[in-house]
Amino acid sequence: MxxxxxxxxxxxxxxxxxxxxxxxxxxxxxxxxxxxxxxxxxxxxxxxxxxxxxxxxTRDDLITALVADVYNSLAQALEDAVAAAPPGPVAKVVAYGHAYRDWAVANPHEFRLVYGDPAPGYQVPEQGPAADAEHRACTALTGVVVEAWPWAQRLHAESGYAWEDYDPDFAATVRAAFPDLQPAAVAVALRLWGRLHGLVSLEIYGHLRPQVQDPDELYRAELLDLTHWLGLAPVAAAKSVPVAAAKGVPVTAATE
Missing domain, CATH: 1.10.10 (Arc Repressor Mutant, subunit A)
Structure with missing residues (x-):
């Protein structure tokens, strides 16, 4: 009914x-x-x-509602992009990366709300809609790393990370969502996010424009480098050259 x-x-x-x-x-x-x-x-x-x-x-309840909306908006954009990408880890990484930047550029105020300085006296509740939405956004990235892990583990599996290296609540949440995930893969996900988020943050806060004519070109180069860092260069050469080319990555570079 x-x-x-x-x-x-x-x-x-x-x-x-x-x-x-x-x-x-x-x-x-x-x-x-x-x-x-x-x-x-x-x-x-x-x-x-x-x-x-x-x-x-309270004011905090209003900010929490905003945070939940923003994270859900970001998560939806990431999920849609990854779902629409062709099969294969390279396509998923590229789709995720571009969706992250595209959403931030289109929603700079929302980006600053969740990733900028916190409001004085405010802390996102550990439980509830905002925390769930933040977890949803993080899950999109972890899912991409899970797909890339069969190749990435050859480079990163022996990095020495253990579950004890992470916050216990964070580790429990990740392991509940991805029971077979190795702790080294979590480190890869965090480092991948850090590299993408770093460039996006510089752009959103106006720190790239004085130095770079085209931030998009710089970001595409970083995405290409990340496919190599994840051990995906052979996959890119075999399966995903059209995806790379469609996103502006030179075909010759993608097949090296």
Whole structure:
């Protein structure tokens, strides 16, 4: 049986909650996270302070809702890109990498919200929708590494990492989602994310434009280098040259 349609009252409430989040995100973009204030948003919406607290009990609850939305948006973009990529680890790595940057460039304020300096006095709850959404975004990357691991392990399996090297809660979460994953593969996932995230962060915060005419070209070169770092160069030569070429990676470089 189909779920009943929401009532008009429920639709209006959902629209108001979304408007609150939209205004809050704009305030973050214009003034920083510390400027988020339920009372200020209520004034802008022509709503009483008491009324807005019926949507979000505190400023932190509002920020948590924003964080959950942002991570889910990022995760959806990553999942869609990886699912649409042709079979094979090279295509998945390239698709993930481009989707990560494309989403960040299209949503710079959202990127800064979850990856910039935290709001004073705010901490993302360890449990709940925001934590679940963050885990979802991380799972997309780990899944890509799992697919690449048969090749990457020849270069990284003996790196010496053990589960004891990671935060216990983090390790438990990863092992629950990927029971057969080796601790060395987790290190590869973190290092892969670090290299992609580093360039994207430099671009989003305006630190690449003074030095580089085309950040996209630099990023494509990093993606190509990462396929070699993951031990995927032979796979790229055999199976994924069209994917590399479509993303602007020179075919000659992809087949070296």
């Amino acid at each position: 189909a779920d009943p349609k929401p009532s008009r009252r429920e639709r209006l409430r959902a629209e108001a909650a979304q408007e609150i989040k939209t205004i809050a995100l704009r305030h973050v973009a214009e003034k920083g996270k510390a400027a988020v204030s339920l009372r200020a948003i209520a004034r802008e919406m022509g709503m009483t302070a008491g009324a807005i607290y019926s949507y979000y009990d």
